[in-house]
Amino acid sequence: MAAKKKRTPQAQNDSWVVVAADSVIDTKKHDSDPAFVRLRNPSTDAASLYMLGAGDAQMYEVKAFEEEFHSWFVGQTVQRDGRLLFVTPMDPLFLILPYLIKAGKEGKFQPVDQIIMDEEFPVCPRLLSCTRSLASLHHIAEEKEVGSLKFHRYSQEKTMNWLKKKVERTVVALKKKNICVGEGVKSTTYIRVKSESGYHEEDYLRYAHGLISEYTSEDLSKALLKHLQLPELTSPKETEPPSKKRKLSDNAVEAGEDYTKFNSADFARKPPKKMTAAQKTLAKVDKTGMKTMSSFFSPKGKTEKK
Amino acid sequence: MDLGPFETDNSVSCRLASQIPDVCKTEDCCLGIDEAGRGPVLGPMVYGICFCPVSKKQQLKDSKVADSKTLSEAERENLFKNLDEAKSYVGWALHIISPNTISTSMLQRTKYNLNALSHDSAIGLVQYALDSGVQLKEVYVDTVGPADKYEAKLSQRFPGIEVTVRPKADSLFPIVSAASICAKVARDRVVKGWNFAEDLGEMDTDYGSGYPNDPKTKAWMLKYLDPVFGYPQFVRFSWSTAQTLMDSKGVTVHWDDDEEDGEKAAQRQHNKSMLSYFSASAGGKDQNPSHQTHRFLTERRLKSLCTL
Numbered sequence: 254m255a256a257k258k259k260r261t262p263q264a265q266n267d268s269w270v271v272v273a274a275d276s277v278i279d280t281k282k283h284d285s286d287p288a289f290v291r292l293r294n295p296s297t298d299a300a301s302l303y304m305l306g307a308g309d310a311q312m313y314e315v316k317a318f319e320e321e322f323h324s325w326f327v328g329q330t331v332q333r334d335g336r337l338l339f340v341t342p343m344d345p346l347f348l349i350l351p352y353l354i355k356a357g358k359e360g361k362f363q364p365v366d367q368i369i370m371d372e373e374f375p376v377c378p379r380l381l382s383c384t385r386s387l388a389s390l391h392h393i394a395e396e397k398e399v400g401s402l403k404f405h406r407y408s409q410e411k412t413m414n415w416l417k418k419k420v421e422r423t424v425v426a427l428k429k430k431n432i433c434v435g436e437g438v439k440s441t442t443y444i445r446v447k448s449e450s451g452y453h454e455e456d457y458l459r460y461a462h463g464l465i466s467e468y469t470s471e472d473l474s475k476a477l478l479k480h481l482q483l484p485e486l487t488s489p490k491e492t493e494p495p496s497k498k499r500k501l502s503d504n505a506v507e508a509g510e511d512y513t514k515f516n517s518a519d520f521a522r523k524p525p526k527k528m529t530a531a532q533k534t535l536a537k538v539d540k541t542g543m544k545t546m547s548s549f550f551s552p553k554g555k556t557e558k559k
Numbered sequence: 560m561d562l563g564p565f566e567t568d569n570s571v572s573c574r575l576a577s578q579i580p581d582v583c584k585t586e587d588c589c590l591g592i593d594e595a596g597r598g599p600v601l602g603p604m605v606y607g608i609c610f611c612p613v614s615k616k617q618q619l620k621d622s623k624v625a626d627s628k629t630l631s632e633a634e635r636e637n638l639f640k641n642l643d644e645a646k647s648y649v650g651w652a653l654h655i656i657s658p659n660t661i662s663t664s665m666l667q668r669t670k671y672n673l674n675a676l677s678h679d680s681a682i683g684l685v686q687y688a689l690d691s692g693v694q695l696k697e698v699y700v701d702t703v704g705p706a707d708k709y710e711a712k713l714s715q716r717f718p719g720i721e722v723t724v725r726p727k728a729d730s731l732f733p734i735v736s737a738a739s740i741c742a743k744v745a746r747d748r749v750v751k752g753w754n755f756a757e758d759l760g761e762m763d764t765d766y767g768s769g770y771p772n773d774p775k776t777k778a779w780m781l782k783y784l785d786p787v788f789g790y791p792q793f794v795r796f797s798w799s800t801a802q803t804l805m806d807s808k809g810v811t812v813h814w815d816d817d818e819e820d821g822e823k824a825a826q827r828q829h830n831k832s833m834l835s836y837f838s839a840s841a842g843g844k845d846q847n848p849s850h851q852t853h854r855f856l857t858e859r860r861l862k863s864l865c866t867l
Contacts, residue, residue, distance in 0.1 A: 269867060283742070289867060291866075292863065294863060296850060297850050299865065300625045300864060300865045301863045301864065301865055302863065302864040302866065302867065314863075315863070315864055316856070316861045316862065316863060316864075317861065317862055317863075317864050318860050318861055319860055319862060321813075321815065322813055322814060322815040331787055338864075339861070371728070389768075432855070460603050463853045463854070464853055464855050466853065467852070467856065471850070500766070530818045533818050534818050537670065538670050538672060539670050539671070539672050539675060540672070540679065540704065541673065541702035542674040542705065542708060542709065542712075543674055543704055544674070544704060544705060548705075
């Protein structure tokens with residue numbers, strides 16, 4: 254084995270492998286193309302990648318499957334990253350919600366196009382063009398109509414009920430897809446022969462709540478937990494006592510036996526040698542039936558006698 | 560010798576055999592095993608067996624079969640013709656182990672070394688002779704690895720047959736010489752007329768002997784190194800000659816069973832130092848304490864992106 258392989262820094266790609274529904278790129282009905290956009294992630298409050306479908310009619314989230322040691326062969330080229338992008342439909346209300354909550358603190362009814370604004374993410378008003386957005390705002394806000402104008406105000410109560418419904422629907426989906434929701438460490442490669450039926454409704458609820466929390470702020474997630482009447486889990490770490498240090502005695506340690514008759518050089522233990530990567534690989538090789546190197550240098554007569 | 564079955568698909572191993580002489584099914588027979596093409600970086604390794612009735616040993620000796628290494632190619636071809644003509648009492652069988660098989664065996668996750676591959680090939684051929692009804696009583700083998708161990712392995716595998724494993728058996732026993740001629744002739748023919756499965760355009764087939772120290776072979780390997788794929792299947796990837804060239808001239812490829820050590824690798828694999836579990840802030844301080852991705856996503860290696 255030659256020298257250690259060097260890792261070249263990840264180069265930028267100019268193409269991606271994407272799984273998306275045909276509807277994402279269906280431009281027949283709409284005049285504008287679908288576009289990747291950066292929007293505020295409601296859960297992390299940082300930028301995340303989303304996609305607006307053709308004509309901004311539908312919101313999609315972008316998730317990447319990423320694992321080490323993967324590459325793509327695409328046509329006649331090799332793509333270094335083995336990343337697989339999934340573009341999946343998403344309810345735009347999740348992204349609208351943080352802006353409504355922020356505006357709701359003022360307690361006033363406001364037109365939504367005044368609420369959904371973000372200097373950092375200038376594309377965010379386009380969220381309102383999605384077919385579902387305006388039609389479903391009543392799930393999370395109170396509405397008032399004055400003439401032809403509509404005004405909205407965030408409602409915590411409505412939002413909780415809406416999120417609860419989301420959790421319940423997720424539970425149904427989890428059951429249908431046989432997703433393992435039990436606690437404890439599970440191997441991803443471990444295939445279960447019999448389905449685990451010992452799950453309680455609470456396990457499903459908790460799991461679904463966790464999934465929905467990927468789309469909401471932490472405060473909202475906690476409020477939802479209460480709303481679902483699930484007790485908060487306390488981590489055992491906090492209750493752990495601080496680790497103790499062993500006390501050192503002040504008394505001098507005396508030898509029980511006299512070892513001085515041994516030569517100190519004999520006694521000093523050699524530190525274990527560190528093997529190089531090449532030696533390690535060699536050590537793993539199946540050597541059955543192979544001759545040792547030294548056997549080739551021993552006198553010839555020896556082998557003939559046998 | 561019809562190499563057709565191998566040439567139609569030379570990415571896998573293949574067995575070729577002569578007719579079994581009737582006399583071999585009734586009389587006690589001896590069998591010799593030898594191999595050709597163990598060292599080259601190019602082309603297949605060929606295992607050959609030859610068998611004949613014990614009573615015909617002298618006749619075989621008289622046909623002047625000798626260790627294939629001492630013969631010119633023309634002499635070998637000639638002797639093979641003689642053997643083929645003596646089909647009333649001499650039978651042979653060959654196991655052509657394709658270079659691709661050698662590469663994939665030696666480079667797979669659980670390494671399967673060349674000696675093991677050789678032993679298994681030899682055993683397979685002896686078993687083939689037995690299955691075909693040859694009355695085997697004596698087997699002579701040129702050794703691979705320590706002779707006594709190999710002899711013990713074969714004797715145990717084939718009880719009732721007297722197995723003799725000797726270094727240089729190909730010059731000591733005519734039946735082994737005959738096997739060595741069959742193997743060598745097959746290897747020469749296969750290498751000469753190699754069917755490249757890859758579309759490489761106008762091929763330069765002047766690759767010399769195929770041994771790593773042959774300058775022609777070296778030049779050829781340099782010429783046909785593809786930065787992404789490495790080599791055609793004609794090359795044994797497991798040979799250090801090929802590996803060194805691919806490491807230095809090709810694109811770096813990482814496999815998940817590559818040995819990497821040191822802190823860098825650990826960091827790359829997101830391994831925590833064992834010590835970190837014992838420190839006061841055990842695991843409490845992740846990079847982003849406020850947000851922990853749900854296990855539905857982490858278990859499926861899914862994550863959000865912030866840029867493409």
